[in-house]
Amino acid sequence: MRVLIAEDDATMRNGLTEILEGEGYDVSAAPDGAVALDRWTADKADFVLLDIMMPQRSGYDVCREIRRSDREVPIVFLSAKNEEIDKVVGLELGADDFITKPFGMRELVARVRAISRRCYQRATAVPAASFTIGGIAVSPGELRATLADGSVVELSLREVKLLSTFAANPGVVLDRDMLFRTCWGGGKYPNSRTLDMHIAKLRKKIELDRNTPAIIRTVRGVGYRYE
Amino acid sequence: MRAFWLLVFVPLAIAGYLAVRVSADGAELRRHQLQGLLDGRLDDVRSRASQSIAKLERQLADELANAPTAPEDLRALERKIPLARQVFRLDRDGGLAFPTPRDASSEELGFLERTASIWAGRAILSGGRPPDARKGGVKGAPGIGDSLIDLAGIAEHGWQTWYWAEGLHLLFWRRAPDGGVIGVEVERIGLLARVVGALPTTGLEDGRIELADSRGDTVTQWGPMLPVDGATATPDSTLAMEPPLDSWQLRYFMSPAQRDALTAGPGLALFLGLGGIALGMLVLAVYVYREYTRRLRDAARRVGFVTRVSHELRTPLTNIRMYAELLEEHGDDDEDQARRARVIVSESERLGRLIDNVLDFARHQRGKLAARPDHVEIDEAVREAVKKLEPVLAARSIDVRFELAGEGRRVAGGDALDQIVTNLMSNVEKYAPGGEVTVSTHAVNGHVVVAVSDRGPGVPAGERIAIFEPFHRAGDSLTEASGTGIGLAIARELARAAGGDLALADSASGARFELTLPVAKDPP
Numbered sequence: 001m002r003v004l005i006a007e008d009d010a011t012m013r014n015g016l017t018e019i020l021e022g023e024g025y026d027v028s029a030a031p032d033g034a035v036a037l038d039r040w041t042a043d044k045a046d047f048v049l050l051d052i053m054m055p056q057r058s059g060y061d062v063c064r065e066i067r068r069s070d071r072e073v074p075i076v077f078l079s080a081k082n083e084e085i086d087k088v089v090g091l092e093l094g095a096d097d098f099i100t101k102p103f104g105m106r107e108l109v110a111r112v113r114a115i116s117r118r119c120y121q122r123a124t125a126v127p128a129a130s131f132t133i134g135g136i137a138v139s140p141g142e143l144r145a146t147l148a149d150g151s152v153v154e155l156s157l158r159e160v161k162l163l164s165t166f167a168a169n170p171g172v173v174l175d176r177d178m179l180f181r182t183c184w185g186g187g188k189y190p191n192s193r194t195l196d197m198h199i200a201k202l203r204k205k206i207e208l209d210r211n212t213p214a215i216i217r218t219v220r221g222v223g224y225r226y227e
Numbered sequence: 228m229r230a231f232w233l234l235v236f237v238p239l240a241i242a243g244y245l246a247v248r249v250s251a252d253g254a255e256l257r258r259h260q261l262q263g264l265l266d267g268r269l270d271d272v273r274s275r276a277s278q279s280i281a282k283l284e285r286q287l288a289d290e291l292a293n294a295p296t297a298p299e300d301l302r303a304l305e306r307k308i309p310l311a312r313q314v315f316r317l318d319r320d321g322g323l324a325f326p327t328p329r330d331a332s333s334e335e336l337g338f339l340e341r342t343a344s345i346w347a348g349r350a351i352l353s354g355g356r357p358p359d360a361r362k363g364g365v366k367g368a369p370g371i372g373d374s375l376i377d378l379a380g381i382a383e384h385g386w387q388t389w390y391w392a393e394g395l396h397l398l399f400w401r402r403a404p405d406g407g408v409i410g411v412e413v414e415r416i417g418l419l420a421r422v423v424g425a426l427p428t429t430g431l432e433d434g435r436i437e438l439a440d441s442r443g444d445t446v447t448q449w450g451p452m453l454p455v456d457g458a459t460a461t462p463d464s465t466l467a468m469e470p471p472l473d474s475w476q477l478r479y480f481m482s483p484a485q486r487d488a489l490t491a492g493p494g495l496a497l498f499l500g501l502g503g504i505a506l507g508m509l510v511l512a513v514y515v516y517r518e519y520t521r522r523l524r525d526a527a528r529r530v531g532f533v534t535r536v537s538h539e540l541r542t543p544l545t546n547i548r549m550y551a552e553l554l555e556e557h558g559d560d561d562e563d564q565a566r567r568a569r570v571i572v573s574e575s576e577r578l579g580r581l582i583d584n585v586l587d588f589a590r591h592q593r594g595k596l597a598a599r600p601d602h603v604e605i606d607e608a609v610r611e612a613v614k615k616l617e618p619v620l621a622a623r624s625i626d627v628r629f630e631l632a633g634e635g636r637r638v639a640g641g642d643a644l645d646q647i648v649t650n651l652m653s654n655v656e657k658y659a660p661g662g663e664v665t666v667s668t669h670a671v672n673g674h675v676v677v678a679v680s681d682r683g684p685g686v687p688a689g690e691r692i693a694i695f696e697p698f699h700r701a702g703d704s705l706t707e708a709s710g711t712g713i714g715l716a717i718a719r720e721l722a723r724a725a726g727g728d729l730a731l732a733d734s735a736s737g738a739r740f741e742l743t744l745p746v747a748k749d750p751p
Contacts, residue, residue: 008709009542010622011570015549033706053538058705080541102545105552 001116001157004045005029006036006062007078008054016049016078019105022198023112024158024183033057037065047074047115052090060093067094074115078103109156113143116157133167133226134215136206140164145206153205158183158198163206166216166226175223199224235512239505246501253497265464269477272426272436277469279425283310283418287399287411288384294403301325301409310418311411313338315398317375319406338412341396345389375400375408386471395441397471422472423447433485437462441474450480528698528712535700535711539581542709543574550574573618580649581711587646588697588713591720602747603641605633605668605675612648613666620652623660630667636675638744640725644677647721647729650714651679651740657708659683659737673746674727680739691731695719718742 003025007013010031017027028045030036034056040048048066052059063075076097077090087098099111130139137146143155145163155163161183165174174182176195199218203210217225290308295301296316305314313334316325323346326335378385379402387398387410397418400410426438426447435450462478463486550567613620613627620627638644648666655664659681667678686694693699697716700707719729727744 009546011546011574012542012549015546015553015570018553019549053705053709055706055708060705080538080545101541102548105549108549 001047002026002028002043002045003112004036004039004048006031006033006049006054006059007051008032009051012051016108019108020112022158022194023109023156024161025112031055033059033062036062040066044070045073047076047112049076049078049112050095052077052079052086060089063090063093063095076111076115078108110154113154113156117142131164131167133163134206136163136215138163138167147206155205159202159205162198162202166224170226173219173222173225179223232512235508239508242501242504246497250497262464265479265481266466269436269464269466269479272477273466273468275425275427276422276438276472279421280418280469280471283413283421284384284386284399287311287413288401291384291399291401291409291411294401294405294407294409296324296405298325298330305411308411310414310421312414313412315342315410315412316403317400317408317410321375324407341391341412342389342398344391345387375410379403379406379408388471388474390441395472395474419446433482434463435480435482437478437480438468439476439478446475451482525698528700531700532698532711532713535709536581536585539709539711540578543578543581546574547571547578576615577619580646580653583646584650584711584713584717587717587721591717601641602637602639603644605636605638605644605677605744606631608638608641608644609633609648609666609668609677612645613652616649616652616656619656620664623656624662625655625660626663628663628665630665632670633668633675634670636670637747638675638725639747640721640744643721643725644742644744647718647742648677648679650718651742653710653714654738654740655679655681655683657710662737670746674743675746677742677744678732678739679742680734681737683737685734685736685738686731694731695729 001024003020005013005016005020005027007016007029008031013029013031017029020027028039028043030039032055036048036050036054037057039045040062048062050059050062054062057065059077059079063077066073066075071094074096075094076099077095078099078101079086079090080101090098096115097111099108130137130141132138135148138155138160139145140160143157143160145153145155147153162179165179165182179195199216200210203213203216207213207215215226217227219225287308287310290304290311293304294316295304301314301316305311308314314325315323315338318324326332326338328336328339331339375387379400382402384399384401387400389396389398394415396415397413398410399413400408403409423438423446426449431450433451435448437448438446440446460480463481464479466477467473468475468477550570554564554567554571609631610629613629617627652664652666660683662682664679664681667680669676690699695715698712699716700710700712715729722729722742722744725744727742729740729742732739732741
């Protein structure tokens with residue numbers, strides 16, 4: 001799933017990119033409104049995060065232009081302009097949500113996941129059909145998994161991709177390269193610590209004991225395997 | 228704006244309309260008053276003439292009271308009565324009994340000739356009923372004899388006028404005891420002399436009064452204003468004389484100066500006054516409008532300032548929070564953790580600088596901005612201030628070149644110097660990214676000058692003064708560079724509080740700011 005971010009503050013732009021790539025999204029980050037529109041024109045996105053006060057073209061302008069060609073793509077404003085009128089203007093222009101700064105990462109991720117559920121059919125990398133892995137029922141379209149004890153956990157897109165890849169290859173050792181190709185794609189090769197970090201997060205959610213994982217096991221020096 | 232000018236011009240238009248109406252009504256009133264004044268003066272003149280004629284009437288009536296019938300007695304009576312040109316007698320049938328052609332003298336024949344037309348009925352009759360056909364004389368032609376007889380049945384005496392040859396002639400008649408009429412033809416010149424003698428030919432300070440006969444010819448005139456030869460002037464007022472001279476009229480001619488003095492009203496003064504009021508209202512309206520728009524601008528700037536401050540505070544705060552949560556989320560990655568921690572520190576410092584500016588501005592507003600007395604070495608302080616911003620400047624591809632020649636001189640207010648230099652460099656980062664900035668120091672005349680010169684677009688000519696105003700921004704649109712608009716204002720106030728100044732110097736390209744501070748005399 002592709003995300004277009006338009007944010008002139010470089011620190012925030014990099015932080016958002018890191019967070020959303022960690023979630024499994026392909027991120028295109030633009031430093032101003034004009035570049036954002038160029039990126040949109042050249043290669044559409046599955047949803048858009050827009051700052052409002054930006055050089056060249058404001059977030060309002062970018063939203064207006066995107067809506068001219070696509071009335072469906074989710075658009076979320078990230079802005080320090082928190083007056084009610086600002087929110088009204090943004091929503092009237094066609095935005096789907098308005099996140100006020102300062103926001104925390106968790107809040108951002110929750111909002112983005114909610115949007116992803118709505119536009120899941122636009123994504124092509126992850127199958128929409130539910131599947132089971134290790135007694136866990138995974139619903140890709142909802143980015144959720146139901147555990148054996150009936151509890152429901154939220155999953156990131158990356159985590160859904162990882163589980164889907166493991167479920168499709170039971171008993172097969174999947175090395176890091178293969179997992180990067182399948183779950184990151186686009187020629188992206190984060191460092192191995194990133195993969196380990198995601199696996200650790202996933203285990204924390206689905207394993208009864210993350211220190212003694214039963215579903216996704218580590219194969220030292222090679223990768224991981226679903227038993 | 229439209230409504231504002233309507234509020235100015237509508238009252239002015241109404242006032243102008245009312246002024247025109249008042250002026251017109253005033254002019255009309257003055258015309259009536261003037262006419263009344265002139266009519267009054269002519270009436271006064273006429274009344275005197277009428278009184279003179281009335282006196283003559285009484286005299287003639289008394290003289291004719293006996294009404295003799297014998298020609299010798301009538302001739303004797305004629306000699307006795309002043310102004311009597313000829314006595315005449317009508318019998319009770321209206322026939323002329325005296326004089327008769329049979330034994331008339333030459334004067335009496337002249338009378339008969341002059342009056343031939345009236346006895347024959349061709350004269351203009353004055354008053355009374357149209358005459359009946361004369362009994363005797365010209366057959367079928369009406370005469371005045373019968374009419375006089377008829378009049379004598381109504382009145383004691385009266386006048387009869389007719390025109391012959393050189394002008395108006397007058398008969399005074401009185402009813403005779405035998406039912407006939409006795410009368411005299413009045414000497415016209417003598418009568419005129421008596422009337423003119425009664426006229427008030429003095430006391431007319433300006434202008435001219437004329438007594439004109441029935442042909443319009445001036446009989447007599449008086450007044451200091453002389454008629455222009457050949458000019459036909461229109462009288463300002465006319466009044467017909469009373470009978471028997473009712474075909475004559477009095478005319479009043481005003482001099483131009485008199486006319487202007489009497490007709491000049493408040494019109495011009497009113498319009499001048501109205502113009503003055505209008506000008507005053509316009510000036511007041513312009514002042515109010517400018518004050519109103521200035522306050523709107525100030526209010527808009529304050530709102531814009533609050534918005535930008537909000538944005539400037541919230542963005543780094545968001546970053547701090549976001550990265551802190553990333554650190555927490557991925558706490559086992561030491562290398563990344565160190566990087567994220569650096570971001571948190573940097574953003575915190577950025578927030579601190581902004582807060583310092585805002586607090587300084589608040590202190591300045593309360594008049595409590597003052598430089599601290601600590602002394603610092605100028606070159607070292609400038610270098611340290613710039614160094615703190617190196618990461619930010621590097622991120623914007625800004626190269627810093629130092630040309631420090633302060634030669635160890637010291638200045639007061641280290642914190643202020645640090646904040647001023649920081650604000651100047653912050654502006655370079657916002658408005659002149661991607662180029663070189665030169666930071667220099669040198670000493671001159673007991674002061675040190677710190678100059679920051681960039682290669683950016685420079686400051687537009689129309690903004691050179693305004694950029695030092697609080698809240699001023701080159702533009703308030705959403706696409707303008709970030710910032711609150713108080714950095715330069717605070718920087719200059721801090722410089723002045725330290726005994727120096729901050730100015731925008733002329734530069735061939737880019738912007739060049741020069742901070743001037745007095746050299747500290749004694750070390751703290």
